[in-house]
Amino acid sequence: MKLLYFAWLKTKTGVSEETVSPPAEVQTVADLLTWLKRRGPGFEEALADMEALRVAVNQEYAEMTDPVTAGDEVALFPPVTGG
């Protein structure tokens, strides 16, 4: 699974892109975030406020209950501020 981090998600985690192999119990977006939080204080802080977080699975906005699978590209970022 490919993970992408943007804006302050990238700054706080210190990662812009990585490939991970979450355990089998990671079935949904929510599962993935819970698993990621355990990876260290940077991740815990970055993912602390779920409200301030947007997730895209394969470049589509996703809900917490949406499924994630091994081949997916999952991106984590704050609400957008372009335009």
Next chain:
Amino acid sequence: MKLLYFAWLKTKTGVSEETVSPPAEVQTVADLLTWLKRRGPGFEEALADMEALRVAVNQEYAEMTDPVTAGDEVALFPPVTGG
């Protein structure tokens, strides 16, 4: 009193600009139009439909009951179609 005619008011009356001296009983825009209608068939036809007519006195939109006086510039035209 200076009179100006625009668009089909000009076409129908055959006049674009003229100076007139209406009689003393012409006190309002409505009086003026009634007086103008008597000046010939072109004027009668052009002024037949009051609803389709706009009047400006001294370059300000005017109502039928607004006063007109000797020194005024009065313009007659259809609803505007610019832009």
Next chain:
Amino acid sequence: MIRVQREDFDLGAELRALSDGDHGIGGVASFVGLVRDMAAGEKIGAMTLEHYPGMTEKMLGRIEAEALERWPLNASLIIHRYGRLEPGDQIVLVATASPHREAALESCHFLIDWLKTKAPFWKLEDTPDGGQWVDARDSDDEAAARWSKRAD
């Protein structure tokens, strides 16, 4: 700023000039009206825009002043042409610049809606049957009326 002119205008240059040097501006909204070759289903070749010199400038100036009072604008511009125009030609430009997107967009929309019902211009279209004065559209009155209601 308002301008009533026979000549064409350079859209890019006008819009650039509107915001040039003012770094407090966050957005520029604009509307350009063009001569269509179809009016009410009939092919037109060209048109002539007549106007009321003096009153035109007065009304455009007043419409612009109204927008400047309602919205926080750093700059605004209305250019309206008159005379003979061909299909594809630019007729009118309305542009507004503001720190805020909504103010620029709304005031631009307001200006063109009001201009359409207040500014003394009349279109004479060349049609296969000769010159035809264009009728005013009720939809233009309704569009302008929206802005009166909002002001309540």
Next chain:
Amino acid sequence: MIRVQREDFDLGAELRALSDGDHGIGGVASFVGLVRDMAAGEKIGAMTLEHYPGMTEKMLGRIEAEALERWPLNASLIIHRYGRLEPGDQIVLVATASPHREAALESCHFLIDWLKTKAPFWKLEDTPDGGQWVDARDSDDEAAARWSKRAD
């Protein structure tokens, strides 16, 4: 048409190209977003726009398709820049061309409102205290929500 690019764009040329040769177009509406030197009362020097390559194009394309479905448009254009930008620089251009004034104005407004909440761009502002990621504004969500309600 959509374009995501680092380079600046020529506003006049882009708008001209949008309506060029199509005499069925009666109006072109546009909005240009510019970098302001004041954000939340604080002076900024410059900013860097980060985006999500791939998803950006996907979202912009979808937003444009939505506008083309809702309004009778002859042409539309979204250009969004990324990378480092200085105050006064152009960030985004949204433009729509239609036979009808209202369709052009409304769809332009819709496009920029939606883009503001859907397109994956993030602003990092240079401030005297260092780089600051800009917070999303509730007013942007509200502006976009208006268009959902209208579709009911």
